[in-house]
Structure formats: C-alpha cells, structure tokens
Amino acid sequence: MTTITADEFSVLSKYIYSICGVALDSTKTYLVETRLKSMMQKYGCASYLDLHAKAKADRSGNMEKEIVNAITTNETLFFRDASPFEVFKHKILPDLIDARSKSVSGRNIPLRIWSAACSTGQEVYSIAIALREALGNLNNFQISILGTDISDEAVTKASYGKYNKFEIERGLPLQTLNKYFTLQGDGWKIRDEIRAMAVFKKFNLMKPFAGLGKFDIVFCRNVAIYFTPADKKMVFEKIASVLEPDGSLIIGSTESLTGVTGMFEAKRYMRSIFYQPVPGSSPQTPTGFTYAQTPVPALAGTAASVVRPPLPAPRPVPVAAPRPTPRAVPAPVGASGASPAPQPVPVAPAPMERPVAPAPAAAVAQQAPPSEEAPRPVAPRPTPVRSQPAQVYRAGDKSELKRLLMQKKQKGQS
Ligand SMILES: C[S@@+](CC[C@H](N)C(=O)[O-])C[C@H]1O[C@@H](n2cnc3c(N)ncnc32)[C@H](O)[C@@H]1O
Structure with a gap:
C-alpha cells in the first residue's frame, strides 16, 4: 500500500x-x-x-x-446519550409549546427543529419519535424537522430510513422498534408517519446559513469536535442567528460552549445542559416570535435532498390548544415509556444491505473531545427529583391545560 x-x-x-x-x-x-x-x-x-x-x-x-x-466520521446511534432527549421532551418542548400556544391563537403550533449534522438519520428519527411519544397525536402541531449533513452518502441513507441489525441494536428499545419501524428484507425501515416529519438535505456548516429560516430547537452534536476553535465559534454563532430568541440548542454530551462563544447561556435541567441565546447577543436575532412572518420555507431541492410527504391537513385549534399532562417521573430512556435500556432486537441474522462495521480505532479516537474543552459552567448535577414537574403536553386534554394555566396565573400573581 x-x-x-x-x-x-x-x-x-x-x-x-x-x-x-x-x-x-x-x-x-x-x-x-x-x-x-x-x-x-x-x-x-x-x-x-x-x-x-x-x-x-x-x-x-x-x-x-x-x-x-x-x-467524515458518521458515527451515530438512536437516542445517543439519552439525556438530551429527556430534556427535549420534558423541558424544552413543554416550555416552547407553552410560549407558542399564546402566540398562534387558533392555528396549529409550529415547531421547527434542525439536526445540524444528522449523519445517517438516527438523531432525526430519535427526535421525531420523542415528539410522537411526548405529544401523542400531532394534529395540533405543524412540525418540521430538518436533517442536514455534509456527507451525501449519509444524507441519502438518512432519507431512506432503513437500518441494519447492528444499527438497530444501538439505542433502540424493542418496544420503540416495534412501534415505529417495519421489518423490510434484511433491515428495519422507519414507518411513513415518522419519515413524513422530516426533510433531509446536504448542507455544509462552513457555508452561510442564509435561506435556512428560523428554528426553535437545534441539535448540533458531535460535529464541532472536528472543527478549529475559530470555526466552532463561527458555527455556533451562526446557529444563534437562526435560533428563535427563546429557542434551544443541544450539543454533544462531551462538548461545551464555555470559552467558545458568549452568545449562548447554559441552562440545566436535571442531568442535562442545553443552551439558549443570550438575549440581544446576536445582531441577527429577531425581536420576537417570527412564525407569522416566516413560514416554514420550502427547501430547495438538491441531488441529495428529499422533500417530505405532506403532513396531515392543519386542524383548527382552540386558543388554549395543547394540554400539559403533568408527569411525576420522566419517561425512561429511549422514549418508549417502558424500556429503561436498549434491548436486543429480534432481527433474523440476514446479510445486511449496508453493513456498518464498528468504527476503527482511529475513527473512534477522533470522537474524543479536544482536551482544551473547558468544564461546563454549572454546579454539580443534582440527583433527579422524582416529583419534579416533567410536563408533557397531550393535545386534546383541555381541562388539565386550563387547570395548569390557572395555577401558573395564580403563581404569577402571588
Ligand atoms: C459523529 S457524526 C454526529 C452525528 C449525530 N449528530 C450524532 O451526534 O450522533 C458527525 C457528522 O458531522 C458531519 N459533518 C462533518 N463536517 C461537517 C460540515 N462541515 N457540515 C455538516 N456536517 C458535517 C459528518 O458527515 C458526520 O455525519
């Protein structure tokens, strides 16, 4: 050689x-x-x-x-690191829906989510499944998940949404597999209703973000570890510019924005850190909620992009639309609500369509965060309190929502 x-x-x-x-x-x-x-x-x-x-x-x-x-190292898995999906379901989503339901009066609540280096799609489908699990039926929402990656091979695979035994066994609880995938030949394919929630597109984070539109939540995980400090700063600051002022950013569990940019502040929820824009820190940050002016943009078709099938027709929603159902205990890891840990999957041992070998040692080494990363600017993590509110909104449960809104109002007055 x-x-x-x-x-x-x-x-x-x-x-x-x-x-x-x-x-x-x-x-x-x-x-x-x-x-x-x-x-x-x-x-x-x-x-x-x-x-x-x-x-x-x-x-x-x-x-x-x-x-x-x-x-590029496309290493990824379903529900990677688990806790980001818990903070997504139990903190970021409820807060966002609470805020949005006040602004959209009668219309479906739009939620725009971007997986900014989605690799072969496991992150996108984990987000979509977490949304389904947290919100139940999605009729009162206008959900758009954008998955982008620089690797067109990865984007094509993500868009197809079919995974082999090795990939399925990494992070997917059996119940979640059975509920959201169908066995197809030598692999498992994501069900259409989940696939329909996402659009995939080839996109280089080094390029300008013009035309992407605004997002409520951005997942940018385990990609900036490959960038120089200056590029890391540039990428996260561009993300700040496309995030709604009350939006949230989730980064990799070994990553931190300390010393990278001052445009985000770290927020803690139970075992997880997420980031929100520092008010007024981004010159491009709009002053308010922008959906009325900025509809979900149609994505320009590229060779690698795939336009999602249309979502179900919007339904009129009462003013106080979604409904929080308080949950004392967050759902167990993996979003299925019953399986605490990934379980073996009953996939027949068949030749795989696209065998994915475990990453070679060098590639795995590349995953390690650079040693210069500063520690996170937060106090030691508290043990999750079981009785902490972990509200999950369920469309249709009006009386419960009213009760919670009243409770909030009363708290605000006292
Ligand atoms: C390790 S994977 C992370 C996948 C997923 N976010 C996760 O955490 O499981 C990193 C991904 O970043 C993509 N990537 C690398 N450089 C990129 C760039 N400049 N723009 C967009 N994606 C990039 C790679 O193709 C790869 O799929």
Missing part, C-alpha cells in the same frame, strides 16, 4: 479543511491514509499528491464528494 508522506498529508489536510472544515493534525495521518486508500486504487493514483491533483481537477465534483464521504 502506498504510504502518505508528511508533505502529502500537509497538502491533503489543507484540502480537506477547505472542502468540509474538518481540521486534521498530524496524529490523523494514518486515518487519512486508510480512508483514502480505496480512492487511490479506484482512480489509479500513483501517490496521495496525485489523488489531490485529480480531485482538484475533477470538475464534476464527484471526487471531492467521495473524499468528504471517506473522511
């Missing part, structure tokens, strides 16, 4: 940075060598410099895409 020289690594790592923002230092020399090996063979390259020259000269852009697909 042709080995990569230090000079070749220097040229290629600069090229890789220029096309996807992934910053590779010399400790990643072996990773670049192994991940580009098959391209070397495919394009008959005599050296890594030759590969670089051919990629730069390739006007179709295909070689560039292949390099991005090869270099």
Whole structure:
C-alpha cells in the first residue's frame, strides 16, 4: 500500500479543511491514509499528491464528494446519550409549546427543529419519535424537522430510513422498534408517519446559513469536535442567528460552549445542559416570535435532498390548544415509556444491505473531545427529583391545560 508522506498529508489536510472544515493534525495521518486508500486504487493514483491533483481537477465534483464521504466520521446511534432527549421532551418542548400556544391563537403550533449534522438519520428519527411519544397525536402541531449533513452518502441513507441489525441494536428499545419501524428484507425501515416529519438535505456548516429560516430547537452534536476553535465559534454563532430568541440548542454530551462563544447561556435541567441565546447577543436575532412572518420555507431541492410527504391537513385549534399532562417521573430512556435500556432486537441474522462495521480505532479516537474543552459552567448535577414537574403536553386534554394555566396565573400573581 502506498504510504502518505508528511508533505502529502500537509497538502491533503489543507484540502480537506477547505472542502468540509474538518481540521486534521498530524496524529490523523494514518486515518487519512486508510480512508483514502480505496480512492487511490479506484482512480489509479500513483501517490496521495496525485489523488489531490485529480480531485482538484475533477470538475464534476464527484471526487471531492467521495473524499468528504471517506473522511467524515458518521458515527451515530438512536437516542445517543439519552439525556438530551429527556430534556427535549420534558423541558424544552413543554416550555416552547407553552410560549407558542399564546402566540398562534387558533392555528396549529409550529415547531421547527434542525439536526445540524444528522449523519445517517438516527438523531432525526430519535427526535421525531420523542415528539410522537411526548405529544401523542400531532394534529395540533405543524412540525418540521430538518436533517442536514455534509456527507451525501449519509444524507441519502438518512432519507431512506432503513437500518441494519447492528444499527438497530444501538439505542433502540424493542418496544420503540416495534412501534415505529417495519421489518423490510434484511433491515428495519422507519414507518411513513415518522419519515413524513422530516426533510433531509446536504448542507455544509462552513457555508452561510442564509435561506435556512428560523428554528426553535437545534441539535448540533458531535460535529464541532472536528472543527478549529475559530470555526466552532463561527458555527455556533451562526446557529444563534437562526435560533428563535427563546429557542434551544443541544450539543454533544462531551462538548461545551464555555470559552467558545458568549452568545449562548447554559441552562440545566436535571442531568442535562442545553443552551439558549443570550438575549440581544446576536445582531441577527429577531425581536420576537417570527412564525407569522416566516413560514416554514420550502427547501430547495438538491441531488441529495428529499422533500417530505405532506403532513396531515392543519386542524383548527382552540386558543388554549395543547394540554400539559403533568408527569411525576420522566419517561425512561429511549422514549418508549417502558424500556429503561436498549434491548436486543429480534432481527433474523440476514446479510445486511449496508453493513456498518464498528468504527476503527482511529475513527473512534477522533470522537474524543479536544482536551482544551473547558468544564461546563454549572454546579454539580443534582440527583433527579422524582416529583419534579416533567410536563408533557397531550393535545386534546383541555381541562388539565386550563387547570395548569390557572395555577401558573395564580403563581404569577402571588
Ligand atoms: C459523529 S457524526 C454526529 C452525528 C449525530 N449528530 C450524532 O451526534 O450522533 C458527525 C457528522 O458531522 C458531519 N459533518 C462533518 N463536517 C461537517 C460540515 N462541515 N457540515 C455538516 N456536517 C458535517 C459528518 O458527515 C458526520 O455525519
């Protein structure tokens, strides 16, 4: 096998940075060598410099895409880290719906969510399933989940929504699998009603965010760990600019925004941290709720983008639309409400459509957060209090909502 020289690594790592923002230092020399090996063979390259020259000269852009697909680490799993989905269901969503239900008077409540580096889609479908579990039927909501990634291979797979045994066994409780997936040949496919909640699109976080519209919640997890400190700051500040003032950002559980940008403040809920824009910190942050002016934008079709099937027709909603059902105890990890831990899945041992081998050691090492990450600016995590309010809104439960709103009002007056 042709080995990569230090000079070749220097040229290629600069090229890789220029096309996807992934910053590779010399400790990643072996990773670049192994991940580009098959391209070397495919394009008959005599050296890594030759590969670089051919990629730069390739006007179709295909070689560039292949390099991005090869270099990016698409490691992901369903309900990754569990607690972000708990804070999503039990804190961020109820607060948001509470605020939105006051502004939309009679219309469906819009919720725009962005998974900003969605890889092969597990994060997007975890969000969609968590929404279904938390909100019950979604008739009173206008939900839009955007999944984007720079890797078109990853986006295509995400859009198809079919997973093999290995992928299914990572993070999906059996009950959730049975409820939201159907066995199809050698894998499991996400059910149409969940698939219909999402749109996927190829998108490079290094590019301007113009045209994306506004979001209520952004998941940007385990991607900024590959960026330089300056790019990290730039990406999170662009996210601040597309987040509603009362929106929320969820980042990876090994990541922190301390020392990265002052545009977000950390909020704690039980075991989790999420971030909200510091009021007035972003010059582009609008002053108020913008849905009346900014409808969910139609996404421009690209080769890799897939337009979702239409959602059910909006239904008129009473003024005090959704209804919080207080829950004393958050649902167990995995959103199904009954399974505390991932369980083995009864998938017949069949050849996989797209076998995904466990990440090689080098790739796994790449997942580690940079050591310079500062600790989170919060007190030690309290043990979750079982009786803490963990409200989940269920459309249709009007009397309970009224009671809660009254309670809130009374609290506000006292
Ligand atoms: C480790 S995965 C994280 C997936 C998911 N967010 C999670 O936490 O499980 C990182 C993803 O970031 C994507 N990525 C890397 N650079 C990117 C960029 N500049 N713009 C958009 N996505 C990028 C990769 O293709 C990869 O799918």
